[in-house]
Amino acid sequence: MKELTNEDKMLGLKEPKEKGENIPKAVISVLGTDRVGIIATISQSLAQYNANILQINQNILEGLFAMIMIVDTNEITIDFDQLKHTLEGKSEDLGVTVTVQSEEVFRYMHRI
Numbered sequence: 001m002k003e004l005t006n007e008d009k010m011l012g013l014k015e016p017k018e019k020g021e022n023i024p025k026a027v028i029s030v031l032g033t034d035r036v037g038i039i040a041t042i043s044q045s046l047a048q049y050n051a052n053i054l055q056i057n058q059n060i061l062e063g064l065f066a067m068i069m070i071v072d073t074n075e076i077t078i079d080f081d082q083l084k085h086t087l088e089g090k091s092e093d094l095g096v097t098v099t100v101q102s103e104e105v106f107r108y109m110h111r112i
Helices: 006-010 038-048 080-088 090-094 103-109
Strands: 025-033 052-061 064-072 096-102
Touching: 025 038, 025 080, 025 103, 038 052, 038 064, 038 080, 038 090, 080 090, 080 096, 090 096, 096 103
Parallel strands: none
Antiparallel strands: 025 064, 025 096, 052 064
16 A cells, blocks of 8 residues: 655545455445435445445436435444445446445545
């Protein structure tokens, strides 16, 4: 894993967690054509594994659905990678693209 530069540290970025470590928050994005049940399916899956939705924002623009969620994963009952696989596996059934990342990885990848 690449070490952070001093500039990265000044921006408040932290090293991504090693595989298997507790990942406190996840960023979940869902993009695709709007249809009934998208939010329900994702939120039910999160509840099933004891992940708590902290923030959610969704928009529908001319039939296109976009949602981003910040989720607390401190108390999840499965491994983070399993949660990621489960949620991203909903993509085909829902006809959307689901992406799950740890918050730290998301922020690291989208730094200025």
